[in-house]
Amino acid sequence: MNPASKHVDVVCRVTGPEIERRMKEAREQGDSWNRPQDILQVMIDQLPSDAPAPLVTEAIANNMMTLIFASIHTTTMHSALVLYALADYEEYVQELLDEQVAVLAEEEAEEPGVEFGFSSNAVKKMVKLDSFLRESLMLDEELQGPDPENFNPWRFVNKNKQATKVGVDFLRFGMGKHACPGRFFAIQEIKTIVSIIMRKSRIVRPTPSASRSIKEHPEGPLMFIKRE
Ligand code: HEM
Numbered sequence: 001m002n003p004a005s006k007h008v009d010v011v012c013r014v015t016g017p018e019i020e021r022r023m024k025e026a027r028e029q030g031d032s033w034n035r036p037q038d039i040l041q042v043m044i045d046q047l048p049s050d051a052p053a054p055l056v057t058e059a060i061a062n063n064m065m066t067l068i069f070a071s072i073h074t075t076t077m078h079s080a081l082v083l084y085a086l087a088d089y090e091e092y093v094q095e096l097l098d099e100q101v102a103v104l105a106e107e108e109a110e111e112p113g114v115e116f117g118f119s120s121n122a123v124k125k126m127v128k129l130d131s132f133l134r135e136s137l138m139l140d141e142e143l144q145g146p147d148p149e150n151f152n153p154w155r156f157v158n159k160n161k162q163a164t165k166v167g168v169d170f171l172r173f174g175m176g177k178h179a180c181p182g183r184f185f186a187i188q189e190i191k192t193i194v195s196i197i198m199r200k201s202r203i204v205r206p207t208p209s210a211s212r213s214i215k216e217h218p219e220g221p222l223m224f225i226k227r228e
Contacts, residue, residue: 004065011061012054019044019060020053075186078137078172079193084218085136085151086194087203092132092153099128100195123191131156133190134163134170143169163187201226 002008022044026033035041043060086093107122132153145155156162164183166175173180180186197203201224 008058008061008065011064012057015040015060015064016054016057019057023049023053023056071182071186075189078186079190081218082133082136082190082194083197083203083222084205085132086198087205087222088208088218089151089153090202090204093198093202096126096129096132096195096198099126100199118192118195120188123188123195126191126195127157128154129191129195130163130187131161133187133194134161137163137170137172139171143171145169197224199227200224 018040022036022041026035026049040060043063044056047056047059086096103122103125104118107119107125134156135151135153161170164173164187166173166179166183168175173183173186204223204225206221206223
């Protein structure tokens with residue numbers, strides 16, 4: 001049995017009534033129907049309009065599984081890249097932790113009883129972390145700007161080059177019309193994940209890598225040593 005099938009069932013249960021409602025309204029109201037501008041509607045429109053709603057729902061739920069898998073895989077993989085960079089450049093971690101303390105004090109974002117409850121505004125204000133992320137996720141030395149050989153974690157601070165900002169100098173999320181629409185969410189997730197981990201633990205490589213290059217993906221074990 002496909003292990004994803006129980007998740008497909010959940011998606012069907014949640015989206016089914018909405019899909020059915022939309023298909024009915026579209027049929028009844030024709031051109032005057034106020035078509036929702038969202039991804040669910042794009043998915044509905046790709047399927048034959050006379051298909052039975054349960055089949056449409058199942059096809060969409062399967063599509064969503066693929067999307068969810070892709071978005072989780074990319075986000076975890078890129079979080080891992082940042083964790084390697086935090087291990088390889090541990091000398092910058094204290095400055096990142098200081099930034100968290102300052103931002104959280106300003107934002108009062110930590111909810112009582114919720115460990116590391118970062119608000120999205122707090123995460124946005126972590127500009128050094130954002131720059132660290134972008135530097136860790138660079139793909140191409142030639143496009144990186146001055147001094148590409150050296151890891152410069154604060155390269156993008158106050159440069160209007162957030163980690164979500166795509167362009168020829170930053171192609172992680174593609175660019176143009178089809179640039180990743182999930183990147184704002186993904187960067188927010190990655191910033192939150194790595195913030196929590198670095199606050200809890202020192203991240204070190206048991207066998208330090210001799211050199212680090214943008215061209216090679218880092219590999220090998222990482223150790224998480226609980227902070228006192
Ligand atoms: C670090 C995490 C992620 C990376 C590196 C990434 C990267 C990409 C890339 C390179 C593309 C192709 C862009 C192009 O064709 O030019 C893309 C497309 C897309 N991504 Fe992401 N992605 C990430 C996370 C996510 C998340 C979390 C979601 C959804 C919540 C998402 C949804 C999509 C969708 C729907 C497309 C297709 C856009 C289109 O074709 O118009 N991605 N992504």
